[in-house]
Amino acid sequence: MASKDGFSWTESQGLKAGVPCIGAIQPPTNLNDDSQHGDFDVIVVGAGYAGLTAVRDASIAGLKVLLLEARDRIGGRSWSSNIEGYPYEMGGTWVYWNQTNVWREIARYGMQDELEESYDFSKGIDQFLLSNAQRTQSFSHADEDALMKTALEKLVNVDGNLGKTAVPFPHSAKMSAAELRYDRMTLADRINELRDELTPNERLCVEAFVLLCSGATLETASLYEFLHWWALCDYTYDGLINYLVRYKFHGGQSSFAIRFFREALATGNLRYAFEQPVAAIKQLEGVRGGAVEVQTRAGRSFRGRRAICAVPLNVLDNVAFSPPLSPGKRAAASRGHVNQCVKVHAEVSGTHLRSVTAISYPHHALIYSLGDGTTPAGNAHIVAFGAQHNHFEPDEDVARAVDAFRGLAPAETDMCVRRLVFHNWSKDEYAKGAWFFPPPGLLADHLADMRAPHGHVFFACSDWALGWRSFIDGAIQEGARAVVAVTGSLAGTPSL
Amino acid sequence: MASKDGFSWTESQGLKAGVPCIGAIQPPTNLNDDSQHGDFDVIVVGAGYAGLTAVRDASIAGLKVLLLEARDRIGGRSWSSNIEGYPYEMGGTWVYWNQTNVWREIARYGMQDELEESYDFSKGIDQFLLSNAQRTQSFSHADEDALMKTALEKLVNVDGNLGKTAVPFPHSAKMSAAELRYDRMTLADRINELRDELTPNERLCVEAFVLLCSGATLETASLYEFLHWWALCDYTYDGLINYLVRYKFHGGQSSFAIRFFREALATGNLRYAFEQPVAAIKQLEGVRGGAVEVQTRAGRSFRGRRAICAVPLNVLDNVAFSPPLSPGKRAAASRGHVNQCVKVHAEVSGTHLRSVTAISYPHHALIYSLGDGTTPAGNAHIVAFGAQHNHFEPDEDVARAVDAFRGLAPAETDMCVRRLVFHNWSKDEYAKGAWFFPPPGLLADHLADMRAPHGHVFFACSDWALGWRSFIDGAIQEGARAVVAVTGSLAGTPSL
Numbered sequence: 007m008a009s010k011d012g013f014s015w016t017e018s019q020g021l022k023a024g025v026p027c028i029g030a031i032q033p034p035t036n037l038n039d040d041s042q043h044g045d046f047d048v049i050v051v052g053a054g055y056a057g058l059t060a061v062r063d064a065s066i067a068g069l070k071v072l073l074l075e076a077r078d079r080i081g082g083r084s085w086s087s088n089i090e091g092y093p094y095e096m097g098g099t100w101v102y103w104n105q106t107n108v109w110r111e112i113a114r115y116g117m118q119d120e121l122e123e124s125y126d127f128s129k130g131i132d133q134f135l136l137s138n139a140q141r142t143q144s145f146s147h148a149d150e151d152a153l154m155k156t157a158l159e160k161l162v163n164v165d166g167n168l169g170k171t172a173v174p175f176p177h178s179a180k181m182s183a184a185e186l187r188y189d190r191m192t193l194a195d196r197i198n199e200l201r202d203e204l205t206p207n208e209r210l211c212v213e214a215f216v217l218l219c220s221g222a223t224l225e226t227a228s229l230y231e232f233l234h235w236w237a238l239c240d241y242t243y244d245g246l247i248n249y250l251v252r253y254k255f256h257g258g259q260s261s262f263a264i265r266f267f268r269e270a271l272a273t274g275n276l277r278y279a280f281e282q283p284v285a286a287i288k289q290l291e292g293v294r295g296g297a298v299e300v301q302t303r304a305g306r307s308f309r310g311r312r313a314i315c316a317v318p319l320n321v322l323d324n325v326a327f328s329p330p331l332s333p334g335k336r337a338a339a340s341r342g343h344v345n346q347c348v349k350v351h352a353e354v355s356g357t358h359l360r361s362v363t364a365i366s367y368p369h370h371a372l373i374y375s376l377g378d379g380t381t382p383a384g385n386a387h388i389v390a391f392g393a394q395h396n397h398f399e400p401d402e403d404v405a406r407a408v409d410a411f412r413g414l415a416p417a418e419t420d421m422c423v424r425r426l427v428f429h430n431w432s433k434d435e436y437a438k439g440a441w442f443f444p445p446p447g448l449l450a451d452h453l454a455d456m457r458a459p460h461g462h463v464f465f466a467c468s469d470w471a472l473g474w475r476s477f478i479d480g481a482i483q484e485g486a487r488a489v490v491a492v493t494g495s496l497a498g499t500p501s502l
Numbered sequence: 503m504a505s506k507d508g509f510s511w512t513e514s515q516g517l518k519a520g521v522p523c524i525g526a527i528q529p530p531t532n533l534n535d536d537s538q539h540g541d542f543d544v545i546v547v548g549a550g551y552a553g554l555t556a557v558r559d560a561s562i563a564g565l566k567v568l569l570l571e572a573r574d575r576i577g578g579r580s581w582s583s584n585i586e587g588y589p590y591e592m593g594g595t596w597v598y599w600n601q602t603n604v605w606r607e608i609a610r611y612g613m614q615d616e617l618e619e620s621y622d623f624s625k626g627i628d629q630f631l632l633s634n635a636q637r638t639q640s641f642s643h644a645d646e647d648a649l650m651k652t653a654l655e656k657l658v659n660v661d662g663n664l665g666k667t668a669v670p671f672p673h674s675a676k677m678s679a680a681e682l683r684y685d686r687m688t689l690a691d692r693i694n695e696l697r698d699e700l701t702p703n704e705r706l707c708v709e710a711f712v713l714l715c716s717g718a719t720l721e722t723a724s725l726y727e728f729l730h731w732w733a734l735c736d737y738t739y740d741g742l743i744n745y746l747v748r749y750k751f752h753g754g755q756s757s758f759a760i761r762f763f764r765e766a767l768a769t770g771n772l773r774y775a776f777e778q779p780v781a782a783i784k785q786l787e788g789v790r791g792g793a794v795e796v797q798t799r800a801g802r803s804f805r806g807r808r809a810i811c812a813v814p815l816n817v818l819d820n821v822a823f824s825p826p827l828s829p830g831k832r833a834a835a836s837r838g839h840v841n842q843c844v845k846v847h848a849e850v851s852g853t854h855l856r857s858v859t860a861i862s863y864p865h866h867a868l869i870y871s872l873g874d875g876t877t878p879a880g881n882a883h884i885v886a887f888g889a890q891h892n893h894f895e896p897d898e899d900v901a902r903a904v905d906a907f908r909g910l911a912p913a914e915t916d917m918c919v920r921r922l923v924f925h926n927w928s929k930d931e932y933a934k935g936a937w938f939f940p941p942p943g944l945l946a947d948h949l950a951d952m953r954a955p956h957g958h959v960f961f962a963c964s965d966w967a968l969g970w971r972s973f974i975d976g977a978i979q980e981g982a983r984a985v986v987a988v989t990g991s992l993a994g995t996p997s998l
Contacts, residue, residue, distance in 0.1 A: 067769075068564045103673050103969070104600035104736075106609070113602070114982050118673045118968060177599045177614045240600075240736060272993065273563075472614060473599070486610050497768065 007032060009079040011434070012087055012096050013401050015426040021404055025087035025096075025427065029260035030079040031267070035279040037072075046072040046277070048492050049300045049310035051284045051325070054082020055098075055478050056466040057316030058266040059485025061278075064314075065270040067493060072308055073276060074300065076283035076436045079260075080267050083318070083437055084478050086258025087427060092381050093258030094351045095389075096429040098441065098478045100124070102249045104240075105474055107482035115265045121253045124378045130358035130386070135414065138210060139369035142416065150363060155243040157208035158215060160200055162236045164188065164229075169236050176237035177473040181230075181450065189230035189450040193220065196229045214365040217393040218374040219250075220443040221347030226394065228444045231475075238474060251376065259478075282306070283436070286326040287313055289461045295499030296462040312462050312495060314488045319343055319456065319469040320438035327460065334455025335465075341448055343469065345476075346432045347440035348372070348392030350400050352411045353385045353425040360386040364414045371398050372410035385424060388414065401430050442469035442476040462495070464488045503528060505575040507930070508583055508592050509897050511922040517900055521583035521592075521923065525756035526575040527763070531775040533568075542568040542773070544988050545796045545806035547780045547821070550578020551594075551974050552962040553812030554762040555981025557774075560810075561766040563989060568804055569772060570796065572779035572932045575756075576763050579814070579933055580974050582754025583923060588877050589754030590847045591885075592925040594937065594974045596620070598745045600736075601970055603978035611761045617749045620874045626854035626882070631910065634706060635865035638912065646859060651739040653704035654711060656696055658732045660684065660725075665732050672733035673969040677726075677946065685726035685946040689716065692725045710861040713889040714870040715746075716939040717843030722890065724940045727971075734970060747872065755974075778802070779932070782822040783809055785957045791995030792958040808958050808991060810984045815839055815952065815965040816934035823956065830951030831961075837944055839965065841972075842928045843936035844868070844888030846896050848907045849881045849921040856882040860910045867894050868906035881920060884910065897926050938965035938972040958991070960984045 012025040047069035050061045057073065058080055064071045079085060084098030101108045101121070112118055127147050134150035136143045145153065165171040165184075172184055181189070193216050197209070204212060213224060219235060220227040239245030255261055270276045283303045290297040290309070298313045317325065322339040330336070350372060360377040367373045372390035379387040388411060392398065400407040408423045415421045431440040456470035466488035471480025508521040543565035546557045553569065554576055560567045575581060580594030597604045597617070608614055623643050630646035632639045641649065661667040661680075668680055677685070689712050693705070700708060709720060715731060716723040735741030751758055766772045779799045786793040786805070794809045813821065818835040826832070846868060856873045863869045868886035875883040884907065888894065896903040904919045911917045927936040952966035962984035967976025 066563050068562075103602065106599065106602040106605035109602035109673070109969075110606040110979070110982070113673070113969065113979050114986055116983075116986075119675055177605070177609070179615055240741075245736075473605075473609065483606070483609050486606070487612075490610055 009077070009085070011077060011079065011085070012427070012429045014089065015404050016424065021401060026089060027079050027085060027087050027260055028258070029081045029085050029263050031278070031280050034078060034281055037277050037279050045297070046070045046308065046310040047496065048312045048314060049074065049298065049308055050314045050316060051287070051300065052082065052316035053077070053080040054316060055084060055263065055481035056468060056485040056488070057082070057314070058263060059482045060314045060316060060466050060488045061276060062266045062270040063486055063489035064492065065273040065275040067489065069275060069492070071270070071276050072310065073278040074282045074284050074302065074308070075278070075280045078280050081260055081263045083431070083441060084259045084263065086260045088258060089427065090382050092379070093255070094427040095254065095259055097349070097431065098259060099254050100249075100251055101255070101478065102253055105249065105477065105479040107474070107486070108479040111266075111482060112262070117255075117262065120256050122256045123252055124254055124376065125252065126377065127361045129360040130356070131415070131419070132361035135362060135364040135416070136207060136210060137364070137366040137370070137413070143207070144416070147363065151243065153207060154211050154215065157204060157211045158243055158246070160203055160208065161196060161212050161216070162233055162241075164196070164233065168241050169233050170241050173233050173237035176234055179472055181453070185230055186450045188233055189228050190447050191229040192225055192446050193227045193229055193232060194224035197224060210365060210367055214367040214373050217367070217395055218391050221345035221393045221440050222443055223393070223395045226344045226445050228446045228449065230449065231444050234475070284325055286328065287315065287463055288328040289463065298462050311499070312464065312492045314464045314466050314492065316466045316485065316488070318437055318439070318467055319442060321436055324435070327463070329461070331460055332455060332458070334452055335458070335460065338448060338452035338456050341445060343439060343442045343448070344394065344445045345440045345443040346394040346397055348398060348400060348432070349428060349440070350390050350407050351378070351427040352388045352390070352423050353381050353383070354388060354411065355385055355422040355424060357384060357386050358419065359388055359415060359421065362388070362414065366410075366413055368395070370410060370413055371396050371406055375414050390414070397432070399430055399433065400426070400428050401433070459491060464491050505573070505581070507573060507575065507581070508923070508925045510585065511900050512920065517897060522585060523575050523581060523583050523756055524754070525577045525581050525759055527774070527776050530574060530777055533773050533775050541793070542566045542804065542806040543992065544808045544810060545570065545794065545804055546810045546812060547783070547796065548578065548812035549573070549576040550812060551580060551759065551977035552964060552981040552984070553578070553810070554759060555978045556810045556812060556962050556984045557772060558762045558766040559982055559985040560988065561769040561771040563985065565771060565988070567766070567772050568806065569774040570778045570780050570798065570804070571774070571776045574776050577756055577759045579927070579937060580755045580759065582756045584754060585923065586878050588875070589751070590923040591750065591755055593845070593927065594755060595750050596745070596747055597751070597974065598749055601745065601973065601975040603970070603982070604975040607762075607978060608758070613758065616752050616757075618752045619748055620750055620872065621748065622873065623857045625856040626852070627911070627915070628857040631858060631860040631912070632703060632706060633860070633862040633866070633909070639703070640912070643859065647739065649703060650707050650711065653700060653707045654739055654742070656699055656704065657692060657708050657712070658729055658737075660692070660729065664737050665729050666737050669729050669733035672730055675968055677949070681726055682946045684729055685724050686943050687725040688721055688942050689723045689725055689728060690720035693720060706861060706863055710863040710869050713863070713891055714887050717841035717889045717936050718939055719889070719891045722840045722941050724942045724945065726945065727940050730971070780821055782824065783811065783959055784824040785959065794958050807995070808960065808988045810960045810962050810988065812962045812981065812984070814933055814935070814963055815938060817932055820931070823959070825957070827956055828951060828954070830948055831954070831956065834944060834948035834952050837941060839935060839938045839944070840890065840941045841936045841939040842890040842893055844894065844896060844928070845924060845936070846886050846903050847874070847923040848884045848886070848919050849877050849879070850884060850907065851881055851918040851920060853880060853882050854915065855884055855911060855917070858884070858910065862906075862909055864891070866906060866909055867892050867902055871910050886910070893928070895926055895929065896922070896924050897929070955987060960987050
């Protein structure tokens, strides 16, 4: 199976659009003919983890479910491409056993022993390389940890208590006055406060790390959201590593997502259609118990008692809602989130770079890199991240991507980039960006708006999750929340 | 609503069996008459969190479910009694947002802002009192933390890496050779290894803490299981506090458990009968697709396609299985777990003891105590824990329980015990002990046995959970696992 999404590049084949993916669904629909299907209990728009979870929970609950997905695959912003049996993660990757919704599902599917570590500090160049435009310094990983820890603790120590007072309970639906204030500050504001406290190396590390997390620029990203991540990660640097970049699926994210889809399908309650972007969601007047009509861009129309809209904030405007969304929701969609992460995988000759981590900033296009695996050919697999800062389009400028990887290694290293694999999230019309990271004030002004239902339409997306907002965990939580809300809303109304 | 379980005592009323409980279910059954109900898809035996989760997930999944529970209430070993509007937790109490299954449910039910902290170090006697038979020492809570941290880190440092090498992945279904070895050691074995390294105060603290966790004696409890708890708690003392004794439900555990029951009931798929202890579970031969017959002690008999047995290990022998359980399961049930925790709540005059924590060991009946709340009357609420070490029956010896609380406070304090509330778990024929804590070798020999199905009967209990074994979290995980297994097992078999 293959998806039209994603790109791969090798010297011999050049750039190719579309990559293998076990999350690409065949056949693309199990709807035979519109007329056969009648009404659905719930129509779910979007097959990212929020939509998939909603589809699964609703199917299990005996609801007649229709899933409409714009792409040819499940997973939304989290999907993997298996190339020669080796998974490259195109978006959301890492999971951890203290991420509640993710782990609940991993345990439920008995996948608890299917994780592996991205890091392997036992091979080849076992160093942390810290480069700016002037020079490259080399450190041990122990020195890297010490430097990052000190630097990040200065950043989050807004309260003299390492952020524990500022964000005491990262799963709350409420934001305190202090939290609202931090949300109106940018990362640049906070770093500017610390300008006399951070050493030059600490400042490099902090700026690169928060750009890794936000995919934005320092001037456009909320300080609060980073404090919230820090709180979710147990207020420790070790926590950041464990939760954010350490454990991934041996079989790739799509090996996890497909479990949700298959479980839903096995109930017999799921109809689905891929490659069916939705154009409009209308609430129908005068139908007892309520009804919605969902129209695809291709002009097909489906009726349901309820709808769950599980598309990202940045593409909510792709859908025409009737009646129109609340002013708060529209304002949130219009502001959008600011993550324009550029994530690129490279297979590079030999294992010598397997154990490297690197920051190249502020001059470089790929700011943060780490060894992420060893390919079947025995080469090192490096994953690298760029942001809105120095943003570029790797599909338009492969040479720049290759160069960015070359810049990773010490000059004397003979580095040959054999393969690139990536997804251009910024040009993806169904995402318009990577994982959610808010501009200042968006959460303060609109978190509740984003979470609110709109008549018979419910909204499920990691972008407005409590807790692990922006993460796969938050997406699963939101999908479950939406189905609880739909079930409650349908109780007592006439059934089909 | 009230349960026959539990005891309360006041000077004026004396000892009374039975306490108010919102988890006591009225009416006690919704079965009108045996003959009306026919076969069930699944019969769940036991309404602790594992059974409740199984009942809920199966009901939602459209299975015809029968719940049989021996008691008059839900919750099993986790339930609360609301007395004058104030909850006392009779068993399992604390939850944390990194406990995956618990938090998934809390978020799903929108209860994320219904927690409160047990500790409040801002009132009255704000001290840690450390007593042995000879003397009482008083420390600040900061000193308590430092002492406990140093002492426990010595205990878990079996690998020179604070247990991280010994138990690298606490959610795995596999135990390494090292883990098997630690499981064959007792806590006493390990403490004996440290006899020259622990100061007298550290030794007091370590022994009291592991008895708090195990409810056993040092000689009867597995070292591995404590290392496993430590790993689950992120290998830190702060983690132990956060996960184990910090956050509880404002409305009590039964306010959480009832959500599962009500959700199941709302599906219309649940029949239930309380006060119906089960005597036997038989697999019926020759029924296509499989069938089981469940007999109650009262002589009623129900047929189901599958059964989920969600009773604790220590009472598995209460049920006669036909055909008999595997030798491994029988051996595990016969060995049992070793937790005979004695948990007693006291309301004591005035708020002066609200902020106290205390260890009284090895001479005292209640080893570990902490301020747990302020009652509506403005008095301090203290919760205290005993173990198999110096075990006693508070319902048989109220004076000893009162004395044990008196021993908490400095001699010059005027302490008046106004009320006691407790459940005697050791004498409870449906529990025969508190939360699971294994003797040496039980997990090494029988973890897989305990988790295995037996024909058409599936076993769900926190006692053999991976990850948060012994905790509410593990119970919920097990209930979900059982329903996934039952659903898989029923796929392709003839429906009712």
